Amino acid sequence: MKRICILIILLFAFIACSSSNKNPVDLKNVNVEPGSDLNLVLEKVKTEEAEIFAPATYKMALEKHQEYMKDNKNDLTAVVGLYKETLKKVEGVKQSIPNVLEARIDAIKVGANKETVKFKDAEEDLLDITGDVESKGKLNKSKSDKLALQYRSIELTLIKEKYLKESQKALDECHKLGGMELAPVTMKEAKKYYDEVFTLIERDRYNDKAIGPKSKEALFMAQRALSIILDIKKMNSESKEATVLRYEKLFENISKTLEIADIRNKSFFEQHEEINEYINSLFKAGRNINVEKTQMNDQLTSLKEVVGELSKKEKIRNIITDIQKELTLSEAEIYQQEERLIIRLTGLKFVSGQADLNENHQLFLSKVGEVIKKLGKSVVIIEGHTDALGNETVNQELSTKRANAVRDFFISKTYLMDELSSSAGFGDTRPIASNKTALGRSQNRRVDLVITILEL
Incomplete structure (x- = not known):
């Protein structure tokens, strides 16, 4: 009698465990302080679906948590530890069934959920497998492979439904109206398009680029068939x-x-x-x-x-006219070069061999600077030139220094913007007059402002 009682107790315990696996407990009635260590681990438990992948350990952790809630004297560390142990179990179980996991995720991606009967059945089978792996450490490979195929089948069904549901609906309506008798050729053609999509999905379910357009063609042909059948029925109901x-x-x-x-x-x-x-x-x-x-x-x-x-x-010609009213011919010569403005600073006379700006130079350049300011936003290139006397290298360096000196002055007085201006020296390479005469050499020693007005 005693043995019978023990067997009955064990039987009920087994049924209870099985029941807990089939209907995993959840965290709905568990209160957790936001931001706590427990809260963080619980979020992970939910994300990893511990109730599915480690149901027994998860149940133990939840019961311990509920005990803690009833009596705060219990150690919260133990609760957190149990949940962490649950996560370890989950990780181990998942590593043992990668093919099932992948197939399940793919099925969920295309819309599988607990409302889907076949998916619900598959989830129950999953609980059986994860429960065995968790408690016994053994995996029934045959069962897991079969379950992976179940999920793949669910995924395939949902993909077919996505692409062929409306076509199937139209074809079903055709059959109800007697389409095979009324329009057999049209029905055969519509079915051909439908079957092509069906086969394509069976062969390469993820090839959306091919399936998408084909499914639209299939829908068009199915709707066309329905339209023709409706027309035929109307014709049959009236006189010729x-x-x-x-x-x-x-x-x-x-x-x-x-x-x-x-x-x-x-x-x-x-x-x-x-x-x-x-x-x-x-x-x-x-x-x-x-x-x-x-x-x-x-x-x-x-x-x-x-x-x-x-x-x-x-506009540039008008600008030149305005500048000529402010700068005399002895101070500057103004030229137009396509859409650019050239101001030749004839009034800027450097001491031979020098690039320093004296007080008179600065007064003159201030006058020129005010003119430049009135032009608005402009790109200004300051070019320095020398005559042909002396060493070419020296002349090159001197022309560069003079151009830099003028640019630096304009920038320091805010007549020019640094990012919209530049300077360059050309030495004696670009003469505008003969270097054989004193007058010609004087004309060649010059500084030109090449201006592109950005807002004409």
């Missing part, structure tokens, strides 16, 4: 004359829209040909108009560009 008059009315409406003369005295074929020819002539005329329009737009664009260039040049 009524059918002809109905289609005649369609052609008549098209003719009126296109403003074609009444052609009802011709056969449908002739009416169709005439309407088609007229539409083609409209398209041809439209294409010619588009060509002419494009050509005119191109010409207009070119004209606008020319006008824009002329406008800029005219």
Whole structure:
């Protein structure tokens, strides 16, 4: 009798354990302080689905947690430790069933959930497998492989539903209306498109680039079949004359829209040909108009560009006139070079061999600087030049120093922006007069401001 009692107790214990695996407990009734160590580990427990992948250990941790909630004298460290142990178990179980995990994730990605009957069954099988691995440390490979196939099958079914649900719905409606008898050729064609997508999904379910367009074609053909069948049924419900008059009315409406003369005295074929020819002539005329329009737009664009260039040049000429009112010819010569402005600083006379700016130089450059300021946002290149007397290298260095000196002065007085200005020395390589005469050499010793006004 005692043995029987023990066996009954063990049996009930086994049933209870099995039941706990099938219906895992959750954390809904557990209160946790946000930000605590326990809260962090619980978040991980939820994310890793511990109730599925380590149900027994998870249950122990949850019970310990509930005990702690009833009596705060219990050690919270033990609760956290049990949850961490649960996570270790989860990791071990997951490592033993990678194929199942991957298949399950893929099924969930395409919409599998607990509302799906087959998915619910698969989840119960998963609990059986994870429970065995957790408690016994053994994996039934045959069961896990079978479960992976279950998840793959669910995934495949959902992918087919995604791409073929509407097509299937239209084809089912065709069958209900007797489509195979009324329009066998059309039905066969629609079914062919459907089967092509079905086969493509079976062969390469993740090839969305191929499946997507094909599934749209299949849907179109299924809807076309349904439309034809509905038309046939309508024809069958009316007299032949009524059918002809109905289609005649369609052609008549098209003719009126296109403003074609009444052609009802011709056969449908002739009416169709005439309407088609007229539409083609409209398209041809439209294409010619588009060509002419494009050509005119191109010409207009070119004209606008020319006008824009002329406008800029005219503005520069006006600017030159304004500058000439402020700077005398002995101070500066002003030139226009396409859309650029050249100010030659004839009033800036350096001592031979030197690049220093004296007080007179600075007064003169301040006057020029005020002129530059009025031009608005501009890119300014300051070029230094020398005559041909002396060493070429020395002349190059001297011209660079003079250009730099002028630029530095303009920047220091905020007449120029550092990022929109630069300086360069050209030595005696760009003479504007003969170096054989004193006058010519004097003209060659110069500083030019090359200005591009950005906001004309």
